[in-house]
């Protein structure tokens with residue numbers, strides 16, 4: 001569960017102060033599927049960075065699963081990102097010289113999971129998102145949609161409680177976008193909290209709740225009516241990537 | 248994060264930039280190579296000096312014609328043929344600190360045995376040579392004073408000559424006759440093998456009576472070198488002084504005239520050899536220190552470039568949970584691998600260089616494990632020292648700034 005209290009984020013460039021977020025109060029329950037919308041510069045990415053523990057607030061409280069993030073040091077934030085949060089970026093952010101499998105193994109490299117189990121869990125995660133035949137491809141040998149699915153697999157391998165996606169469909173065509181939203185909806189059904197930022201109303205329509213940002217604060221918070229269901233392959237969960245291999 | 252994993256990542260990075268990696272290593276390669284060559288020359292010189300001393304005989308003084316410039320380095324050697332048998336006899340009879348004296352003359356000569364022939368150094372001397380120069384006959388015998396007086400055509404030959412004439416250094420040629428510059432000599436003994444020291448091979452020579460050499464081979468009675476054995480090592484300086492006094496008198500040199508001969512002792516030879524190897528060592532240490540420094544700076548430079556190039560990668564790694572120390576370690580390991588690889592190549596290059604020097608420059612070099620371990624340690628230290636700054640820079644990057652970097 002996420003609780004934000006009076007979050008203030010001020011960027012200082014020289015003498016100029018910029019209030020990117022001014023007084024955000026927000027509660028996101030476990031299992032929610034939230035879309036954040038709003039005009040450019042309204043503070044959506046700033047919000048996501050704070051939620052994803054990539055950045056710290058200027059003032060206010062951020063509680064993630066009862067853990068007060070304000071007081072965490074940089075390495076503790078790294079550990080939280082590694083253990084609790086999965087990231088999906090607009091520009092995929094895969095390591096370019098590295099195969100899909102190795103990219104997906106990466107988060108497990110940083111929490112000391114053995115090589116054998118890393119391989120198994122990464123293979124399972126890639127299989128789940130339908131990429132079992134692309135394990136050894138490098139990012140430049142994959143389509144945009146496939147790269148984003150690798151990124152999703154990577155975000156899942158450490159069993160995160162929350163998945164952060166900043167414009168995950170921003171670089172994708174509509175077919176790939178629907179594929180990604182299909183995966184998100186299925187993951188959400190499995191209990192993973194999802195927060196995504198999007199500019200596109202039809203993408204937001206796949207979520208359960210839309211939060212509208214304007215000038216660094218929440219303008220409107222609505223429950224999605226007539227929610228769209230993304231058509232697509234069901235996640236291949238015969239081998240559940242979440243099943244703990246004894247470690 | 249796993250240590251081996253870091254090494255794999257680092258190696259992949261290096262492989263994808265082969266030329267750059269090699270160029271970066273160049274400084275280390277040259278530095279470490281210089282260290283290896285330097286030490287191998289130093290050790291070789293020591294071994295060779297020890298060998299030479301043993302090869303020369305003990306308590307030895309060497310008298311050569313001509314004035315020397317600096318200790319042991321002969322100037323105008325052979326230009327003067329002013330030493331005679333009279334000088335030798337004078338030393339023998341008047342110098343109290345002298346045990347024995349062996350005059351020598353020598354000439355490069357063509358030696359024929361049956362259908363085989365070879366070119367070697369023929370040394371004409373007296374029987375005392377065997378003791379003074381510690382060159383005994385291992386098979387057969389050395390020639391006698393009588394044979395020397397009789398201009399006897401007898402020879403004691405070195406094993407390298409035996410090898411050249413028969414194809415086998417162990418052939419017993421005693422009793423055989425060889426032609427030296429078309430003059431027949433009977434072999435009466437084989438010299439004990441001493442191996443080569445420095446550039447000279449003690450086994451590649453034929454020793455004959457000096458009388459026979461002068462009358463039958465050289466045709467003059469000039470003496471090239473007089474070997475003198477002092478009575479004890481304490482008397483070396485006394486003997487040297489006596490010889491100088493006697494020869495100045497013999498040559499009728501006035502009070503302020505410089506010597507027209509040179510007396511050299513083993514100590515002089517030793518210090519010359521050490522002096523040469525010391526100045527070489529100094530030069531090479533300079534080269535090594537500078538190249539290692541330049542190499543280290545090169546590594547730092549390339550690591551800084553690498554950190555900048557891979558800012559986004561660092562951002563990704565941090566976003567998914569890499570801690571500062573992990574990123575730091577990754578780049579540090581990369582720097583250490585570059586410098587250690589450079590070190591290994593430098594060791595290969597240095598060993599190769601030192602054996603080339605040995606083969607083609609006639610220098611005695613010796614490679615041992617201690618400089619190799621030292622080189623490893625050096626390159627490790629350089630990797631750490633010059634890798635820390637770039638690695639810290641990478642570790643301190645803010646994940647968001649790094650992710651935004653284009």
Ligand SMILES: Nc1ncnc2c1ncn2[C@@H]1O[C@H](COP(=O)(O)OP(=O)(O)OP(=O)(O)O)[C@@H](O)[C@H]1O
Nearest residue numbers: 011012013018020039040041042043044045046047
């Ligand atoms: N590192 C920074 N330094 C200074 N100002 C910043 C920084 N990051 C963001 N900002 C400013 O904060 C405000 C909010 O930026 P943010 O990136 O959150 O907007 P956004 O809603 O994600 O916009 P977009 O839809 O274009 O992605 C903007 O005015 C931006 O210029």
Ligand SMILES: [Mg+2]
Nearest residue numbers: 044045046166
């Ligand atoms: Mg944004």
